[in-house]
Amino acid sequence: MNLINLLLPAFLSAIIALIATPLVIRLYRHHHWLDDPKGQTHPKVIHRYPVPRGGGLAIYAAILLTSLIFLPLDKHLLGILLGGLVLMITGLLDDIYNLNPYLRLGLGGLAAGLVVLSGIGVAYVSNPLSAGTVINLSQPQIPIFFLGKLRTIWIWADLLALIWIVGTMNFVNWSKGLDGQLPGIVVVSAVVIGLLSLRFVDDVTQWPVIILAFILAGAYLGFLPYNFYPQKIMPGYGAGSLAGYFLAVLAILSGAKLATAILVLGVPLIDAVYTVLRRLAKGRSPVWGDRGHLHHKLMNLGWGKRRIAVAYWLVSAALGFIALQLNSQQKLYTLMLLGVIIGVSLLWLNNWSFYSKPPGRAKA
Numbered sequence: 001m002n003l004i005n006l007l008l009p010a011f012l013s014a015i016i017a018l019i020a021t022p023l024v025i026r027l028y029r030h031h032h033w034l035d036d037p038k039g040q041t042h043p044k045v046i047h048r049y050p051v052p053r054g055g056g057l058a059i060y061a062a063i064l065l066t067s068l069i070f071l072p073l074d075k076h077l078l079g080i081l082l083g084g085l086v087l088m089i090t091g092l093l094d095d096i097y098n099l100n101p102y103l104r105l106g107l108g109g110l111a112a113g114l115v116v117l118s119g120i121g122v123a124y125v126s127n128p129l130s131a132g133t134v135i136n137l138s139q140p141q142i143p144i145f146f147l148g149k150l151r152t153i154w155i156w157a158d159l160l161a162l163i164w165i166v167g168t169m170n171f172v173n174w175s176k177g178l179d180g181q182l183p184g185i186v187v188v189s190a191v192v193i194g195l196l197s198l199r200f201v202d203d204v205t206q207w208p209v210i211i212l213a214f215i216l217a218g219a220y221l222g223f224l225p226y227n228f229y230p231q232k233i234m235p236g237y238g239a240g241s242l243a244g245y246f247l248a249v250l251a252i253l254s255g256a257k258l259a260t261a262i263l264v265l266g267v268p269l270i271d272a273v274y275t276v277l278r279r280l281a282k283g284r285s286p287v288w289g290d291r292g293h294l295h296h297k298l299m300n301l302g303w304g305k306r307r308i309a310v311a312y313w314l315v316s317a318a319l320g321f322i323a324l325q326l327n328s329q330q331k332l333y334t335l336m337l338l339g340v341i342i343g344v345s346l347l348w349l350n351n352w353s354f355y356s357k358p359p360g361r362a363k364a
Helices: 003-031 055-070 075-097 101-117 155-173 181-198 204-227 236-253 258-264 266-281 294-300 305-323 328-351
Strands: 124-126 134-136 141-146 149-154
Touching (some): 003 055, 003 204, 055 236, 075 236, 101 155, 101 236, 155 181, 155 236, 155 266, 181 204, 181 258, 204 236, 236 258, 266 305, 266 328, 294 305, 294 328
Antiparallel strands (some): 124 134, 141 149
16 A cells, blocks of 8 residues: 555545535534524623534545545444534534434434444454453353354453443534544544554455545545634534544554544543533533533633644643554553543642633634
């Protein structure tokens, strides 16, 4: 596999996103499907002017069209694209009607279920406590007859895949709070997973994984110019959930390299864990948004939106580089250290508010 085989799908995906995004913006503005801050009372709303939230349509169009051109349409890709279609439609409905978070969660579970039904599961994971060994999840198995064929349910492998995909699509979706924040994280993460799979380029089964990773990176790279400060369009639930969904699936397909994906997405993941614990400690639902994420705290400290977005990209890139150098045990220790650093930072930001400045919605 040469460089052209990777750059051409990424380039086409980026071009499609570049073309599709302004069309989506025009469509949403024509129908007045806009997120107007004047009509919002939610504390997480930080933009100052009406913005469409239709990023999912442009992103999915880029991934779908490029995948159909460069990848064989087998049962795995079909399941992945159908799951993505569910999330794109969910995002569209949420852009217009502001769906209940629990309904979105259920539809996300449906999307993940389509992936598992296509035969994608986590049959094993590297043992972080014992280098060079794996934890086998292929047993127990339940044979069933479905649509005239004998099929097998791998209990633990399928269950872990469902939890991993749904969890990842939700915590990555939470990292779209600021202009340009999400697309940069996805580009970095997808490239890291693609580079990881390149190590196994002699295995032809990894070629579609590598190509899909670069297609994903290209789609969000093409979307980024319209989402960077000052944003002309938001990712919305569609692009936010699609980001986590495709990254989760790619992590499975790249040889169950979940630890690598977890580390490169370490900041959004740890922020999500602390957010859920904080909401539960206050007796609130973990799925209802607030203004307590790390990026909100950095804004309160006086950081501008561009600065925060670029900081997220750079940290993700640094963690991605580190992830490519470490084994599973070292990744676990690095993630634990990162968790302590972010936890201490959040405590400091929460308790030393006199160091912060009043949040400015339009600060760049």
